[in-house]
Structure formats: C-alpha cells, structure tokens
Amino acid sequence: MAVAEPRRLVAVFGYSARSVEGLHPLCVLRLRHGEELADGAEAVVLSGWSRHGAKGGEAELMRDAWCGPDVTLVCDPTARNTMQNAAGVAVLAREVDADEVVVVTSRWHAPRAGALVRAALGGSKLPVRTSSPRGRLQPRLLAREIACLAALPYQLLRVRALRRDESSLRASSSLRSR
Structure with a gap:
C-alpha cells in the first residue's frame, strides 16, 4: 500500500515600502526562499497587495518574477496586512x-506571522512552520515588529472573526491561480 505524499502549502508573504516601486528587495529574498521550498508543494500562495495603487500588487509581481519549480501558484492580491495574509492562507490550506x-x-x-496563520486555521491540528531567508536584521524593521506584537492579541481575535466569516473572505480574496 503506497503512502500518500504530504500536501504542503508554501505561503510567501509580500513586503513593500512606500519608497520602492516594484518588488522590494526584502520581498525578493522571501520569494527566492519560497522557490527553494516549493519543490513538491501542492501549491504556493503569493500574498500581498499594491501599496502604490499600481495595477499589479506584490502577489502579481512575485508571480511574474517566479523562477521556482512548476507548481500551482495562487495569488492573493488583496491581503493588505499580516492578518489578511494569514486568513487567505488558511482558506487555501483548507481548499487544497x-x-x-x-x-x-x-x-x-x-x-507573529506563524501565530496568525495558526489562529486563522482555528482548532485545526495542521502543522504550521515558518521559514526565513538569510539576511541582515534591520533594527528599524525589528522595532516596528516589536510594536506590532503589542497588537497581536487584537489581531488574533480579528483573524478568528475573519475565519468565522470565511465565505465573504473567499469571495473577496480574489485568489487566482497561474
């Protein structure tokens, strides 16, 4: 009896800054790292919106820059923050x-990203792990993230509320495959 291959979902969270057009260098690092992890994945979700009001957001820019294996790429161009990234990933994890x-x-x-994805998955026993590209730690971004951690309890409540209203999330998230 053959054992089924695990169905792994790789979720690449975008990053943008007001001063950078196109893919931010941090986003490129995340994308390349995701490409390294994508071999054998059921799907890869690329998540991020367009901060600059451009037609293509981070998700589409990452899809266009994809150099990884031939896997199903799903874009979530509506996720404006980590909480929405997590909610969209949870929807797709259940769908696949x-x-x-x-x-x-x-x-x-x-x-914080891992905690929000776990919360978005609810009582699921689905394992969630994080993986990060190598790179120099930037004190400004670390300080910002420490400030965001203060809001984590509120974000956990909000992502659970999004999970309860998953039907509207699915309709509004515009998840698109390559």
Whole structure:
C-alpha cells in the first residue's frame, strides 16, 4: 500500500515600502526562499497587495518574477496586512486539504506571522512552520515588529472573526491561480 505524499502549502508573504516601486528587495529574498521550498508543494500562495495603487500588487509581481519549480501558484492580491495574509492562507490550506503550511517571511516577522496563520486555521491540528531567508536584521524593521506584537492579541481575535466569516473572505480574496 503506497503512502500518500504530504500536501504542503508554501505561503510567501509580500513586503513593500512606500519608497520602492516594484518588488522590494526584502520581498525578493522571501520569494527566492519560497522557490527553494516549493519543490513538491501542492501549491504556493503569493500574498500581498499594491501599496502604490499600481495595477499589479506584490502577489502579481512575485508571480511574474517566479523562477521556482512548476507548481500551482495562487495569488492573493488583496491581503493588505499580516492578518489578511494569514486568513487567505488558511482558506487555501483548507481548499487544497494541506497537511502542512510553511509560511515564508523574514526572521523578524516570523513569530507573529506563524501565530496568525495558526489562529486563522482555528482548532485545526495542521502543522504550521515558518521559514526565513538569510539576511541582515534591520533594527528599524525589528522595532516596528516589536510594536506590532503589542497588537497581536487584537489581531488574533480579528483573524478568528475573519475565519468565522470565511465565505465573504473567499469571495473577496480574489485568489487566482497561474
């Protein structure tokens, strides 16, 4: 009797800054790291919106820059923050019946991102792990993330509320495959 391959979902969280057009260098690092992890994945979700009001947001820019293996790429161009990234990833994890979720984000962002994805998955026993590209820690971004951690209890409540209203999330998230 053959053992089924695990159904892994890789989720690459975008990053943008007001001063950078196109893919931010941090986002490129995350994307390349996601490409390294994508071999054998059921799907890869690229999550992020357009801060600059451009037609293509981070998700589409990452899809266009994808150099990884030939896997299903799903874009979530509406996720404006980590909480919405997590909610969209949870929807897709359920849709593909994933056995594992790997969240790709920066080291300084990984604890909060992982916690929000776990909360978005609800009481699921689905394993969630984070994986981060190598890179120099930037004190400004670390300080910002520490400030965001103060809001984590509120964000956990909000992402659980989004989970309860998943039908509207699915309709509004515009998840698109390549």
